[in-house]
Amino acid sequence: MQTLATILVAxxxxxHLYILYIEMFAWETKGKETFKGSLAPExxxxxKTLAANQGLYNGFLAAGLIWSLLIEDHHWRLYVGVFFLTCVIVAGIYGAVTASxxxxxxxxxxxxxxxxxxxx
Structure with missing residues (x-):
């Protein structure tokens, strides 16, 4: 089960690294494709700057999840993983309620x- 958990966290x-890429570097191209219908093309x-800021936060989420995978102590690995997954869940629920x-x-x-x- 530990292996499956590691794969899912990864x-x-x-x-979130992909979301970082879209929001920070490809907002006007891939972002348009990804969010068509949610945001007017113009x-x-x-x-672009607002999206880049959001992308940076997604990068922090990814960094925290990757960090959790590198921690050797089982308890701390779990604690850090739980914290960052919970952050992702809260962000996802908030996005679902406010955006899509x-x-x-x-x-x-x-x-x-x-x-x-x-x-x-």
């Missing part, structure tokens, strides 16, 4: 699954 971290250019329900399934649900498996 996948959530990779997802708003991508003026919101799709965010729950893309962001929060994978973190919830990883958190459950981490506790098994």
């Amino acid at each position: 996948l959530v971290a990779l997802e 708003l991508f250019k003026p919101t 329900k799709k965010i729950f399934f893309v962001q929060a649900l994978p973190a919830i699954v990883a958190l459950v498996v981490l506790h098994l």
Whole structure:
């Protein structure tokens, strides 16, 4: 079960690195594709800096999850993993309530699954 938990935490971290990439470096290209229907096309250019700021926060989430995978002490590895997965879940739920329900399934649900498996 530990191996599965590690894989799931790593996948959530990779997802947030990908979100970082979209929001910080590809907002006007890949961001338009990803968020079409959620944001008017003419708003991508003026919101580029705001998106980059969001991307930076996603990078911090990814960094914390990756850090949790590198900790050797089982208890601290669990504590740090739980903290950052919970942050992802809260961000995903907030995004689902305020922006798009799709965010729950893309962001929060994978973190919830990883958190459950981490506790098994």
